Amino acid sequence: MLREIGPALGGLYDEMPTVVLGPVSRGSLVGALTAAALGVGFVEMRKDAEPAVDSDRWLRRTSGPDYLDRHVVFGFRRDLIRSGDRVLFTDDWVDTGATALTARALVEAAGARWIGAACIVDGLTEPRLRRELPVRALVDVRRL
Template identity: 70%
Template sequence: MYDETPTVVLGPVSRGSLLGALTAAALGVGFVEMRKDQGAATDSDRWIRHTTAPDYRDRHVEFGFRHGLIQPTDHVLLVDDWADTGATACAARSLVAQCKAHWIGAACIVDGLANARLRHELPLRALLNLRQL
């Protein structure tokens, strides 16, 4: 899967937005910020949304972005700082599926996933494993 080149990098707020934007700039591809709990009152555009399974704080977070930012022809890579439960990456994969785009996988700095199955299902690549810190 990782031999594919992304056309869009998806970065969740807040640190993922910074890392994702830097990754997209380095690759020369588009960037989409995945926002948390974006209320309809702040934006009249149609949004693609997905609520996560419990995250590392046992919260259910709604992520989303404006409709049309990711096209069916796009190949999408999620970039974030840390993977703990995998809830954010799974939400991102669902959002990409709603756009009928192609999910490449997820990349992060620290892999703290307790569920090894998710590491392969997403797929997830990291610079460091939590055990290395």
């Protein structure tokens, strides 16, 4: 079953990404599986990330409230996603959409193009985000 997750998430969109982006921790797992299945690069979106050295240039954004009502600072090294990249975001579960919205802001700040959010479970509390992001999932939370 685990080996089927990457191809399944990668197949939710017709457009082929050049990069898959996934938030630390479970998003990194499903993101790496998806990137491997598609044969493209993977970038981990880290929480509370700080540059490792002074020369590292990072893109960082603070999320809106997540499912625990936290505001989290996410980021990645600026050179990992470039202008012209097509980025597919992956995660295990989408609830408020805050992490995906933050990811989209980071992708746009990098000058790349956002394809959408591919998730295992769609538990969105704000249905309009399903269209705006857009979000596609393998399972709707109401079926669990």
